[in-house]
Amino acid sequence: MRRLALNFLLILVLFVGIIRAADPECSYCNKTIEGNYLSVDGKSYHEDCYRDHVQPRCAHCGKVIDGKYALLNDEMYHPECYTNHILPRCAICDQPLQGKYYTDYWGNSFHESHSSELSECHTCGRLICDELTGGGYELSDGRYLCGICNETAVTGDFLLESSLSYVLRLLEANGIDNLPDDIPITLVDQQKLRQLSVSYSDAMHGFTDHNTQTRNGHIVSKESHIYILSHLPLTMFRAVLAHELLHVYLFERNLDLRSDIREGFCNLGSEMVYQDTPSEYAEFRLLNMTKSQDPDYGYGYRKMSGLLDQRGWRYLLETLDEIN
Ligand SMILES: [Zn+2]
Ligand SMILES: [Zn+2]
Ligand SMILES: [Zn+2]
Ligand SMILES: [Zn+2]
Ligand SMILES: [Zn+2]
Numbered sequence: 637m638r639r640l641a642l643n644f645l646l647i648l649v650l651f652v653g654i655i656r657a658a659d660p661e662c663s664y665c666n667k668t669i670e671g672n673y674l675s676v677d678g679k680s681y682h683e684d685c686y687r688d689h690v691q692p693r694c695a696h697c698g699k700v701i702d703g704k705y706a707l708l709n710d711e712m713y714h715p716e717c718y719t720n721h722i723l724p725r726c727a728i729c730d731q732p733l734q735g736k737y738y739t740d741y742w743g744n745s746f747h748e749s750h751s752s753e754l755s756e757c758h759t760c761g762r763l764i765c766d767e768l769t770g771g772g773y774e775l776s777d778g779r780y781l782c783g784i785c786n787e788t789a790v791t792g793d794f795l796l797e798s799s800l801s802y803v804l805r806l807l808e809a810n811g812i813d814n815l816p817d818d819i820p821i822t823l824v825d826q827q828k829l830r831q832l833s834v835s836y837s838d839a840m841h842g843f844t845d846h847n848t849q850t851r852n853g854h855i856v857s858k859e860s861h862i863y864i865l866s867h868l869p870l871t872m873f874r875a876v877l878a879h880e881l882l883h884v885y886l887f888e889r890n891l892d893l894r895s896d897i898r899e900g901f902c903n904l905g906s907e908m909v910y911q912d913t914p915s916e917y918a919e920f921r922l923l924n925m926t927k928s929q930d931p932d933y934g935y936g937y938r939k940m941s942g943l944l945d946q947r948g949w950r951y952l953l954e955t956l957d958e959i960n
Contacts, residue, residue, distance in 0.1 A: 664689050696721050726750075728767045741920055744768055757782035759869055760920060777825035781867050788870040795870060796821050803878045806912055807905065810949045812885055816860070819884060821877070823866035832863055835895070839933035841865045842876040844883040860884045871909070871918055878905030886956075897959055900936030901952075904944055907937075 659668050664685035674681045681690055692701045695711035696718070706718035713722055723732040727744040739745045742762060754763040757772060758779040764772035770783035781789060790799075804817055830836045832843045842864040849857040862880045864873060882902040886893065893901065903925060910918040928934030943959070944952055 728754075728763070728765055741923070742768075742916070755780040757785055759785045759872055760917065775825065775867055777827055779826060779867070785869045786867075789867045790823065790864075790870055790873040791867055792823075795873070796823075799870070799874050799877055803874055803881060803905075803909065806908055807878065807881060807885075810908065811953055812882070812949075815881055815884055815888070819860050819862055819881075821862045821864060824863045825866060829863060829865060837930060837933065839928060839930045841868060841872070842880045844880045844887075846883075846887045858888060860887060869917065871913055871915065872921055874913075875906035875909040875921065878909045879903055881905060891957055893956065894960070896932045896936030897940065897956075898936075899932035900938070900940035901956065903933060903937040904940055904952075907941060 659670065660673060660680040661667070662669050662673070662682045662685050663679040664681050667682075669680060669682055672683065674683055674686045676686065676690070687700065692705065692712045693699060694701055694705070694714045694717050696713050699714070701712055701714060704715055705712045706715055706722075707713075708718070708722060719732050719734065723734060724745055725731065726733050726737070726746045728746045728750050731747070733745055733747065736748055737745055738748060738751060740762060742760075744762070746763070746768075750763055750765075754765050755772075755774070756762070757764055757769065758781065760782060762769050762782050762784065764780055764782045768782075769785075772780060772782035772786065774780050790796075800817070800819070800821065804815060807813070807815065824832070829840065829843055832845065833840060842862065845861040845863070847859045847861070848855055849859070860883070862877065862884070864876050864880065868876060879902040882905040883898075886898065886901070906925065907922065910922045925934070925937050928937070930936075940952075940959075
């Protein structure tokens, strides 16, 4: 979340003096002034000339300003006009945003205080409330899901099969083929994921369990089981599935890579899905990976992504075990 501070309002009091002197010239109409005149910033004016032509007016209500004012882009405003009509409003409580405020990735600006009162959606980062997300709810494992992400959340078996065939096709198009198409996929909560993985990290949204059957020292079968966090929006679910399928790819080829290269490589699957289904949400998730400080999911990913950009999939797949 970006933290924004509004430019401090420039407050200036005009000095208006009424002085008696001999025949000065009006700085507005250039005629001689007889009698009272106004002196403002070292210039003299007929009272009428000053009021009708020189005195600043509020860019909102058009009425004259003769005291404090706020200045924005060279326009002057009455302080009340500025506060009530010019200042941006909070997307949550609709009150003017004075002082420091936050703007989230989605362009919602709101008072700092709301971020401590409301819960953040675990997949999009929006603050969960009626105004921003149409509500939302807490999952049994403590994650929060907003109303927007909930619309496509994968919660049952319904989308698993179509997602698997979509991702397999996408990977295949980039030369990642011969993956088994009958890999079991199970949706789990965060606690279960933590139990499954010895190297659990918050950047993890799935886990793949590998199993090798041997007989007399020979491999007779290799099996994988994919576990993915439940309630992920469909786009993210597919991105996580692609990540896990790349683990299957490595397992099938007996490629035992260092963790940053392994997770970085598998995140290229997520990247592929996000690039294949462009949306604001996909961009947000990609940005998350691009900015992640995690040594494997962040740094490892950027290393592998850079390599992919330079050399392409074919080179990458052929030289995976030589990368360090
Ligand atoms: Zn004049
Ligand atoms: Zn005004
Ligand atoms: Zn507010
Ligand atoms: Zn959300
Ligand atoms: Zn992984």
